[in-house]
Structures are given as structure tokens and as C-alpha cells.
Amino acid sequence: xxxxxxxxxxxxxxxxxxxxxxxxxxxxxxxxxxxxxxxxxxxxxxxxxxxxxxxxxxxxxxxxxxxxxxxxxxxxxxxxxxxxxxxxxxxxxxxxxxxxxxxxxxxxxxxxxxxxxxxxxxxxxxxxxxxxxxxxxxxxxxxxxxxxxxxxxxxxxxxxxxxxxxxxxxxxxxxxxxxxxxxxxxxxxxxxxxxxxxxxxxxxxxxxxxxxxxxxxxxxxxxxxxxxxxxxxxxxxxxxxxxxxxxxxxxxxxxxxxxxxxxxxxxxxxxxxxxxxx
Amino acid sequence: xxxxxxxxxxxxxxxxxxxxxxxxxxxxxxxxxxxxxxxxxxxxxxxxxxxxxxxxxxxxxxxxxxxxxxxxxxxxxxxxxxxxxxxxxxxxxxxxxxxxxxxxxxxxxxxxxxxxxxxxxxxxxxxxxxxxxxxxxxxxxxxxxxxxxxxxxxxxxxxxxxxxxxxxxxxxxxxxxxxxxxxxxxxxxxxxxxxxxxxxxxxxxxxxxxxxxxxxxxxxxxxxxxxxxxxxxxxxxxxxxxxxxxxxxxxxxxxxxxxxxxxxxxxxxxxxxxxxxxxxxxxxxxxxxxxxxxxxxxxxx
Numbered sequence: 001x002x003x004x005x006x007x008x009x010x011x012x013x014x015x016x017x018x019x020x021x022x023x024x025x026x027x028x029x030x031x032x033x034x035x036x037x038x039x040x041x042x043x044x045x046x047x048x049x050x051x052x053x054x055x056x057x058x059x060x061x062x063x064x065x066x067x068x069x070x071x072x073x074x075x076x077x078x079x080x081x082x083x084x085x086x087x088x089x090x091x092x093x094x095x096x097x098x099x100x101x102x103x104x105x106x107x108x109x110x111x112x113x114x115x116x117x118x119x120x121x122x123x124x125x126x127x128x129x130x131x132x133x134x135x136x137x138x139x140x141x142x143x144x145x146x147x148x149x150x151x152x153x154x155x156x157x158x159x160x161x162x163x164x165x166x167x168x169x170x171x172x173x174x175x176x177x178x179x180x181x182x183x184x185x186x187x188x189x190x191x192x193x194x195x196x197x198x199x200x201x202x203x204x205x206x207x208x209x210x211x212x213x214x215x216x217x218x219x220x221x222x223x224x225x226x227x228x229x230x231x232x233x234x235x236x237x238x239x240x241x242x243x244x245x246x247x248x249x250x251x252x253x254x255x256x257x258x259x260x261x262x263x264x265x266x267x268x269x270x271x272x273x274x275x276x277x278x
Numbered sequence: 279x280x281x282x283x284x285x286x287x288x289x290x291x292x293x294x295x296x297x298x299x300x301x302x303x304x305x306x307x308x309x310x311x312x313x314x315x316x317x318x319x320x321x322x323x324x325x326x327x328x329x330x331x332x333x334x335x336x337x338x339x340x341x342x343x344x345x346x347x348x349x350x351x352x353x354x355x356x357x358x359x360x361x362x363x364x365x366x367x368x369x370x371x372x373x374x375x376x377x378x379x380x381x382x383x384x385x386x387x388x389x390x391x392x393x394x395x396x397x398x399x400x401x402x403x404x405x406x407x408x409x410x411x412x413x414x415x416x417x418x419x420x421x422x423x424x425x426x427x428x429x430x431x432x433x434x435x436x437x438x439x440x441x442x443x444x445x446x447x448x449x450x451x452x453x454x455x456x457x458x459x460x461x462x463x464x465x466x467x468x469x470x471x472x473x474x475x476x477x478x479x480x481x482x483x484x485x486x487x488x489x490x491x492x493x494x495x496x497x498x499x500x501x502x503x504x505x506x507x508x509x510x511x512x513x514x515x516x517x518x519x520x521x522x523x524x525x526x527x528x529x530x531x532x533x534x535x536x537x538x539x540x541x542x543x544x545x546x547x548x549x550x551x552x553x554x555x556x557x558x559x560x561x562x563x564x565x566x567x568x569x570x571x572x573x574x575x576x577x578x579x
Contacts, residue, residue: 001385002381002382002383003381004380005381006378006379006381006382009374009377009378009381010367010370010378013369013370013374014367014369015369034282062384063495079323085467097365097366097367097368097504098362098363098365099365099366099367100424101333101362101365102364102365102379102419103378103379103424104331104332104333104349105331105333105354105357105358105361106354106379106382106383106422106425106426107354107355107382107383107384107426108352108383109349109351112351113382276333276334276335277328277333277334
């Protein structure tokens with residue numbers, strides 16, 4: 001409990017934490033709503049989408065579809081990368097500043113310290129999740145006002161389920177950042193390799209999946225595919241995110257993400273316990 | 279001071295790959311003493327302290343700290359330490375850094391203000407750590423080490439990088455902290471520091487303990503070195519003096535076995551006997567001479 005309180009104080013007072021939350025909120029509002037809306041209503045005729053396509057884009061911007069829009073554009077789109085960076089920073093910075101040494105000398109023990117850190121990061125991700133959902137809801141409400149459409153919101157239960165799904169997506173990628181930072185005992189390499197994996201390798205598997213059965217089978221097991229499958233349980237994925245015709249069952253996708261989360265966290269803890277502190 | 283051991287190592291060894299850093303170290307620190315852990319840079323002092331705190335694992339051998347294995351939370355609860363340079367969160371204030379450390383150690387938040395006062399950092403406690411001078415960082419490190427009111431305080435080169443005034447302040451702080459029942463294990467390569475502060479000293483060379491004892495024991499027994507002329511006559515006169523237990527002629531000087539406090543009387547009697555005395559001083563070696571001999575190197579400060 002003491003370690004959790006200490007970690008929470010550190011994360012709460014760390015500017016980088018709130019910069020991440022702010023970036024995710026602003027990026028969601030801009031890329032998930034503002035630019036799409038401008039593209040739909042204000043694009044010059046020669047580049048404007050066909051009326052049917054414009055209608056599809058417009059529907060994703062309205063409150064009734066805000067959950068699928070936020071989950072796909074926000075949580076899977078760039079939230080995953082930001083969560084990976086947050087995880088890498090939470091661990092890697094401690095190696096860089098050599099503060100693990102100062103903390104461990106105080107008494108907590110390696111398991112308690114690391115568990116406290118994992119729980120504190122999980123709590124921050126909850127704030128991350130709620131901020132992104134609130135930003136999505138607000139943005140969609142503004143679009144509804146501009147369009148003169150009625151604000152028809154998803155049921156409260158669905159919003160709660162989406163919060164759980166969004167948190168799970170962020171936590172999975174955050175734990176990957178934590179594992180990489182523990183493995184490389186630093187921030188730079190962890191973030192660099194993590195982003196290359198996430199933005200290049202996973203997307204490569206997703207893009208090549210339709211052309212090769214073997215690649216597709218691997219792609220289906222990767223975190224991003226399962227995150228998208230989980231998002232798909234809240235509605236049809238927006239253009240650009242579509243995967244196989246039939247998405248995996250949300251329960252299965254959640255289980256796969258949960259297994260990644262638990263696996264990455266456990267592996268990080270074991271590494272941290274076993275290795276000397278430099 | 280009593281004979282209860284608060285730190286004990288047996289054949290403690292640490293290798294990094296094939297490189298031995300600490301080799302079969304047997305170290306004992308008794309309750310209530312200020313123990314100086316002396317050695318040149320790279321001798322293995324910090325590695326030893328890191329093993330005692332459970333930060334790194336020994337390759338072989340064993341150690342107990344406060345009767346427990348190193349790094350055990352029940353032993354760490356009674357140990358405060360500053361190892362290598364102080365390391366804190368640069369974006370937090372000095373006070374918030376200590377609040378974080380207090381939460382880790384499970385001590386009440388009120389201890390934070392107490393230790394800030396103790397190291398005279400209360401006035402700058404709101405400043406961010408990254409703005410602190412090296413001396414302030416060192417003092418914050420000591421403050422963190424004191425949070426738990428430790429029975430054993432481990433300080434690794436606490437005056438490193440400090441200016442002369444900062445060093446004097448830190449020495450004075452360590453002396454204050456070492457009073458009473460508290461044990462201090464002080465690692466240093468600064469001989470004057472160890473000589474001024476420590477009750478007992480262990481000298482480490484290339485990972486091995488090469489000497490252990492009080493500063494006086496390491497410097498050798500009492501006695502006087504006398505240069506007087508004519509030398510043979512001086513030796514004969516000195517041998518007859520009641521204050522003198524023995525006389526040896528060595529390298530053109532007399533090495534006299536006698537109590538140091540008898541020096542003035544011996545000098546007076548030699549001069550009265552018509553001898554020309556040009557030098558008279560305690561004949562024990564300086565700690566620096568002992569250190570250089572034990573470590574076999576000229577790289578000590």
C-alpha cells in the first residue's frame with residue numbers, strides 16, 4: 001500500500017503524465033472529429049468524398065457512434081502508442097535517474113515496489129480512459145449541435161463496457177512498454193523499439209493478412225488485431241480500421257488482451273526481481 | 279559501542295563476468311561504532327555496500343545486516359543509506375521527494391519535516407530537486423537515509439564533489455549522527471575524513487580486506503623518533519633515561535620506545551646533556567603511509 005501511494009504521488013506530480021493525457025485528448029478531438037468533420041463538410045469539390053461516403057463518415061461523428069469512433073481512432077489508433085510510451089517512461093526513467101536504488105533502500109522490497117508501480121500506472125490509465133471518452137462524447141455532441149442532429153447516446157451500460165475495453169487496450173500496450181523498459185533498463189530503446197513494433201510490424205501483419213493465410217493467423221494473435229476485434233463489438237469499425245469480415249468474439253479478444261497484459265506484467269516483475277540494479 | 283555485530287560478511291564475493299570485484303571479504307561492524315571502509319577508487323567499496331543493501335546479489339559468500347539477509351525489508355527498516363551519488367526525482371521538490379521515500383518506508387509524513395530540519399534544508403524544501411546544488415543533493419540524500427531513524431547508517435563517499443566548506447559541514451553532520459547507539463558505516467577514500475571521524479577502519483584492496491583495526495592500531499604503536507647529534511652519545515644518554523623503555527638507531531635517527539607524553543621531558547634531558555636535538559616527533563606512521571603500504575598503490579588522495 002505504501003509503494004502504491006508513493007508511485008501515485010510520483011505519477012500525479014509528473015508533468016509527462018498529464019502531457020500524455022492532454023495529447024491523447026487533443027489528438028482524439030483533432031483526428032477523430034475536427035479533421036474528419038472538415039473533410040466531410042468543407043472539402044473542395046475535387047477532393048470531397050462521394051455523398052454516400054460522406055454520410056458514413058458523418059454518422060461516425062455523432063453521439064450514437066461515439067464509442068466505436070473513440071475506441072478505434074482514439075484507444076487503438078494512437079492511445080496504444082501513447083500508453084506504450086507512458087509505460088516505458090514509468091519504468092525507464094527510474095533506471096535513468098537511478099531512483100530504483102533510492103526507493104529500494106527505503107525498505108519496500110522489489111515485489112511490493114513493482115506491484116505498487118503497476119497498480120499506480122493502472123490507476124492513471126483509468127484517468128486516461130475517462131478523459132478520452134469524455135473528449136469523444138464532447139466532440140460528438142458539438143458535431144450533433146453543428147449538424148442540428150439529436151444527441152442520441154449509447155446506453156450507460158455500453159459506455160461502462162467501453163471504458164473497460166478502452167482501459168484494457170491501453171493497459172495491454174502500457175505493459176508492453178513496461179516490459180521493454182525493464183528489459184533494456186532505460187527509456188530510449190524501449191520507446192524506439194516499442195513504437196517500431198507497434199506502428200510498423202503490427203501494421204505490416206494487419207496489411208498483409210488478406211494475402212496470406214499464415215500471416216493472417218499470426219496477425220489474429222497480435223494485440224492490435226484483438227484490440228480492434230474488441231472495439232468492433234461496439235459497432236462497425238470505421239473505414240481504414242476494417243479487419244477480417246468476421247471479428248473475433250469480444251470475450252475472446254478481451255481474454256487474449258488480458259493474457260498479454262498479465263504476461264507482460266509478470267515477465268517484467270520477474271526480470272526486476274532477478275536482476276542486479278545497475 | 280558493544281560487541282554486537284550489525285554487519286557481518288563471510289567470504290563475500292562478487293564477480294562481473296570473469297572480473298572479480300569483491301573477493302572473499304570478511305567484514306564486521308559492531309553496534310555503536312563509526313566504521314570507516316577505506317580503499318582506493320575501484321577497490322570494491324561501493325559494490326560491497328550495494329550487496330549489503332540487497333541491490334546486487336553476491337556471486338558467493340554470505341552477509342547479514344541487522345541479523346537478516348541483505349535487502350530483507352525487516353533489516354532495511356532499521357537501515358538508512360546513501361549509496362554513490364544521491365538519486366531523486368528531478369521534477370519533484372526536495373520535500374515531495376522525501377514524502378515519496380517516507381511512503382516507501384512506511385514512516386509517518388511528519389518525519390519529513392524533522393529530517394529536513396536535521397540536515398538544514400527546510401528553507402529550500404520547496405525547490406525542485408533539479409535546481410539543487412551538489413551539496414544540497416547530498417544533504418537530501420542524508421535526510422532520506424535518516425527518515426527511518428535508522429540504527430545503522432551506511433554512507434558511501436558522502437563528501438564526494440563537495441567544496442571544503444560542504445565537506446566540513448558533512449563531516450560535522452556525520453559526527454553528530456554517529457553519537458549514541460547509532461552505527462555508521464562510512465565508505466571513503468579520503469584519509470583525513472576517516473581519521474577524523476571513525477572509531478575503527480577496514481582497508482580494502484582489489485576486493486579483499488587487507489587490514490582492520492582502530493586508526494591508532496593501523497598507524498602502529500607509540501614511540502618517538504629523535505634526531506640528535508652526536509648520534510651515538512644521544513643513544514647512550516637516552517637509554518639511561520627513566521622515561522625510555524628502549525632505544526634503537528635507525529636511518530641516522532633514534533627510535534625510542536616511550537609514552538608520547540614524555541616527549542617534552544626527554545627533549546629537555548637530551549638538551550641538558552649537551553646534545554643538539556633537531557627533530558623529535560611521534561614515530562608512528564601516518565594513516566596515509568599505512569594506506570599506501572597496504573594498498574600498494576600511489577593513487578590514494
